[in-house]
Amino acid sequence: MKKQLFSLALLLGLSSSIVSTSFATDLRQDDGRQGREQRHNRRQDHDRRGQFSAQERQRRTDELAKELDLSKKQKSKIEKIFQDQQQQMQALRGRSGQDRGQQMSEFKRIRENTDKQLKDALSKKQYAQLEAKRQERMRQMSNRRDRQQDHQGTDRRGFGGRS
Structure with missing residues (x-):
């Protein structure tokens, strides 16, 4: 039993x-x-970027309008600026045959043109706020990238943390 x-x-x-x-x-x-x-x-x-870009552009404009206290006139200008930028970027992505360096310089030119238009549409104070927000976002991305690299570095060392 x-x-x-x-x-x-x-x-x-x-x-x-x-x-x-x-x-x-x-x-x-x-x-x-x-x-x-x-x-x-x-x-x-990402592949359907064109379908979602209008929503993303609207969200971005609404966020800026709230943070920078934009007038209705300024908001409509900003919407137009972002729409033009998006169309130019899509057209550039649609072109084939360009080398990567040339394409990157073209993207940079589009961003600089957009930035110039934003500077014209905003007051000095609003533009300064926008720049501060951009710098903060860049700092956050850099910190996130550093943390990811640190984490990947510890993962790659192998068993017991030895190199």
Whole structure:
């Protein structure tokens, strides 16, 4: 009788460990699948940039209008500036055959032109606020990039943190 109870307990223990291992494996596979789906969805959003750009442009304009206290006239000018910029960027992306350096310099020219138009449409105080906001965003991106590089560096060292 004791041997049967012992065998039953052993069998239950083994089966529960197998089930928990299987369950953990399934969870890891689901997490990987979800990550792939999220990356795929982001890629699709990026590919359909034209469909979402009007919404993004409107959100960006509304945000600026609120932060910089824009008048209705200024807001409509800013909307037009962003629309022109987006059209120029899309046209440039649609062109093929340009080398990357030439394309990057063209993107830079478009950004500089947009910046000049924004400077003309905004007051000095508003433009200064916009520049401060841009600098803060650049600083945040730089910090985020540094943290990612630090994290990747520790991951690459291998077992035990040794180089």
